[in-house]
Amino acid sequence: METRKSGPIGRPRGFDADEALERAMLVFWEHGYEGASLATLTNAMGISTTSMYAAFGNKEELFRKALERYTEGPSAYLPRALEEPTAHGVAAAILTGAIRTTTRPAQPNGCLGVQGALTASDSGREVRDLLITWRDNSYSCVRERFQRAVDDGELPPETDPGLLARYVTTLAFGIAVQAASGVPRDELQGMADAALRNWPLP
Template sequence: MTETATAKLGRPRAFCEETALEAAMRVFWEKGYEGASLADLTEAMGINRASLYSSFGDKEALFRQALARYGEGPASYVKTALQEPTARRVVEALLKGVVDLLGNPKNPRGCLSTQGALATGLGAEPIKNVLIEWRKGAEVEMQKRFKRARTEGDLPEDVNAGDLTRYLSSVIYGLGIMAANGDTKADLNRVVDMTLRTLPLA
């Protein structure tokens, strides 16, 4: 077959999968799972539908990969924060990390783990479950870290590791909703400052 004939049949476009996945992540982050159409995704990724399906699978599979990339990239502050030497510094790093993420004008508003589930109907129930499990996974790691702090004598005896984790998760997701609603980084920092003042941590 001649080169001209091959071109007429359609030659697969060369593209960087990492760059395309990054673009898809940002579309889901901005529009949510159901709000992101295939046209939105392929346009942002710079590929056609055939390339999307052959490289990433269907829309649900693409979202799962985008969420994993989000955890390894923009939300990697969580893993970094859990390496801090004291419980208080863990909390400070978690809250500072989420504010830096949410307050970055280059990022879509809110966080992918909450934005992704906006207006998720019955047809997207698997995605809602994926996001629930993703958030629970982060909470499990946080609780493990606070239990370790308790064992090391770094966490007061009257502070339950599970309760502290749930409280911080509520603050973090609340900050995400505030950012999605247009609150400024200064507004978010005021919430963080008040949270740190009220926590019984040395």
């Protein structure tokens, strides 16, 4: 329960905004954008609807902040993976990171950025478009990294970095969908290992 203190009506007081945002992220992660009602969100966050609006804006703005938190937290394996010294290492780290993040027992299964708004009504269209952009950005970062690998001679010159990046990111997003369906971690890892056996060599 939030503690009310003196101040302008609706001004968020007496709660940890960082913790509240973490809880909102978990609700969106588990239920998706449209499946997360305001009542479910505010109950999980431990604040009133008035305080939620004052601290985070409307539901869409709250989702945007939750997605930023997800990107910097559970999904932070991607920028770390891009720093691997080889393209194969990048791909392996992306897939392993996806498996680890989407199957962690203490968190919802799946990926907030994949399942947050795969289907959405007109009212959720902006969130759906936001997540399309989020996924496209991941793809673009991987493509640029693989282009460097081609330029450096690590990947064969005939390699299409865009196609290879699409292959790896599609696998990662597919892992998230399978994880949300209850496919166990060891089976997902076996699939990832199999997918990388025919990696292009210079």
